[in-house]
Amino acid sequence: GLRPPEEFAGRFPHEMSGGQQQRVVIAGALALEPSVIVADEPVASLDASVRGEILKLILELRDSLGLSALVVSHDLGLAWNIADRVAVMYLGRIVETGTVEEVLLRPKHPYTRALLSVLPDSGEQPVLLTGEPPDPAAVPGGCRFHPRCPLRAAEQDTLCDSRDLPVLTGDPSRSSLAACHLVH
Incomplete structure (x- = not known):
């Protein structure tokens, strides 16, 4: 989602927005061609419009690349919008799934x-x-x-x-x- 790529290749993290930084992290995770990605609070620090873009990107990548995604979040609304299954944890144990x-x-x-x-x-x-x-x-x-x-x-x-x-x-x-x- 970073277009044109040459515009971003030489930038340092502090020269990018939070959404751009998150896209770079996702690209780095995909470089190894995984079958599963784990995203821990992938949109927690982003504003609402960018949150939607990043979530849409994760869903599109999941579908187009056949990935499974484990998304860790405290936001139940996020789970509702992007998950097929959910697990609720308390003190490090799954209490409901x-x-x-x-x-x-x-x-x-x-x-x-x-x-x-x-x-x-x-x-x-x-x-x-x-x-x-x-x-x-x-x-x-x-x-x-x-x-x-x-x-x-x-x-x-x-x-x-x-x-x-x-x-x-x-x-x-x-x-x-x-x-x-x-x-x-």
Whole structure:
């Protein structure tokens, strides 16, 4: 997307806009002809118009080159617009995974529900989590989310405190999976 290329070849990063810098990074990643690209917050620091251009570029490259793309983001709207599948993480563990429609329209895990409830126009009563997130260096036993979980608080379930949950993996035969003792 940088045309004409000779205009940009001799530039230093500080001489380019954020969108131009991001295009250079994408071009560098594609130079090795990968089958998968990983983009960590690819549009976080860009203004809205440039965000759209970069996302469109990633989708076009994915389709034209047959790439798979793993996009890491805190922006659920971004996931909704570009992803086929989504995974929600809490303290380094996937707590829910599935198709975008299943996870973002019919969330199962209480953490996913809490995240979505505070979005503008969610139509949901915001779920306010109590307490502070645990220290990642001292993750609590059992479910990692149990100290802040509104379901556990309502059920007063000790299973959540003591029994670890399995690590979720993508299961294409299921539309979604949630790592929670209290969700079925």
